[in-house]
Amino acid sequence: MTPAPRGATVQAAAPATVTPVSAAGPSTENAIALTPTLRATGRRVRFWVLAGVGALLVAIVATLLAGGTSAGKPPLAADSAAQPGGRALVEVLQHEGVSVTVADTLAEARTAAGRAENPTVFFFDEGGLLTADRLTAMAGLAPRTVVAGPDFLLLQTLAPEVGFGGVADKKAAPAGCSVPAAVKAGTLPPGERTLTFPAGSAGLTGCFTSATGAFSVVERVASGRTLTLVADDSLFSNDRIALAGNAALALNLLGAGDEVVWYLPTIADVERTGPPSLGELTPGWVTPTLVILVFVTLAAMIWRGRRFGPLVAENLPVTVRASETMEGRARLYARSGARLRALDALRVGAVQRLAGQVGLSRLANLDDVIQAVARVTDRPSGEVRSVLVDRVPATDAELVALSDRLQELERATSRAITPPPPGRMDS
Known part of the structure; x- marks a missing residue:
């Protein structure tokens, strides 16, 4: 898909679909990305969580056992079975x-x-x-x-x-x-x-x-x-x-x-000594007054902080150039060094477009899209997967190279499914 011509305007409520090398693509909804998920993070830290729980259980059991031996109780304590106990x-x-x-x-x-x-x-x-x-x-x-x-x-x-x-x-x-x-x-x-x-x-x-x-x-x-x-x-x-x-x-x-x-x-x-505490010097009406003020504050926060119904989407009375949206998001990714996230955005758009080119639904499984593209372009499925999923850019140069390979894969798929014009034979 070609980018919008310079000077074209779009409504701010509708995201622009562009395919620049260093910019983010369309929405990532219903797409697969390489950004780590909560489930993947949980699998990585599962061992340390289990180890921490195990150590806590061992500490609890040791404490109970130590308490069972009457450790720490005073001499002649009536319930102490230790030697000094009674x-x-x-x-x-x-x-x-x-x-x-x-x-x-x-x-x-x-x-x-x-x-x-x-x-x-x-x-x-x-x-x-x-x-x-x-x-x-x-x-x-x-x-x-x-x-x-x-x-x-x-x-x-x-x-x-x-x-x-x-x-x-x-x-x-x-x-x-x-x-x-x-x-x-x-x-x-x-x-x-x-x-x-x-x-x-x-x-x-x-x-x-x-x-x-x-x-x-x-x-x-x-x-x-x-x-x-x-x-x-x-x-x-x-x-x-x-x-x-x-x-x-x-x-x-x-x-x-x-x-x-x-x-x-x-x-x-032991008899208490020393000057009276702040609580002893405070009048009796202070504590209930503070409690009432706390409840009033909480009620005011709930009253004034509630949302007035769901948000309503409406078009802004301005137009935003597609190139400005593209360049602004690209600068954000570049400033934060989010190469993988930027590449994921490009890959999501490429996978959705490739699925449409090979006759699959936009919600088709990623493996099905990879196999279909590999058959159409006569390429190994591992090579297609490397471009669409596996390769992780470590530098800006690698990000640009992978972006070029995505565009080249889309062009190759488009050429493979487009019939030659009449009267022209494939070489």
Whole structure:
């Protein structure tokens, strides 16, 4: 097809059909192009997507397995099966009919102790999170309180006469006191931490005395409440609960009532300090006002941003030269270096015209067009496919050469299907 003569005008709504060497051809609708598609891109990245999903699944499984081994849980946690955990003691208590309620904050411990008829509070504060006021409140939650591994602040708050006594002897120490749980335990393993208090201190009883006069367990009875201080918290842990009389001591201390409140303070018990936050300083009406403004803004965007029906195609009141359209699109392709896209546009137009020349529909399959053109021009189908599909231009010179070959293929097809004039014989 020959290009429109210079000076010809076309309506802007109707694209011009031209076949210049460096310009784009007609619309690419219903045509096959070499530009990568979404499906082709998906096939290329499929391996990396599957590899990423596999790595994510492995990470999730590893995290679940790590959680199953109780990694990262605090010592003496009631649900921790790790060596420092306390799950073994909790399960034995539950097997003996003692209910165990886990509390992470003082408020939860107070609620659990208030529901029980005869509770025992088991307390272990490894990080020293509670203040003196909260420690006093904790000691008053239940008739019996068992403290594992007390720190300096707890001793000063709840038992000022008691201090630290170092490490016990290297041999097992007998009970040596009248505390029922200690008597049933018999002896404790050596090497545990101890506590000490002055002789004759009122209300204090020491058990498992070492050679230096220190005690592994100290019990204080005052105002109808019993406070038991166990110097070494490892006595209740999974890896040491079965040593000597540890199990008997722990079960008898915690199993004296019908319910144990297993209270290990967390960061939620730490009192907030510092200046008030912006939210605390903001009046209460600000937040609902902001929410209303957000909804009003969204409603206005939907109201004013909606489309007023489908677009209507209409002819512009101007004419555009076909050469201007051709040259403008060619300059865009050249500026962006889109050689393959420009060649695809030329190929689409050539395939559609060749299909019409060999008697096929414009929507015919590309392979059918290639085979028909090869038969008509008596050329190998591979050569025709190379011109119409396979060859990719790497330079502008190759783009021009492929464009020339497209034109030459169209001319050859036109000559092959055009009968010779009367009286003229083919040579």
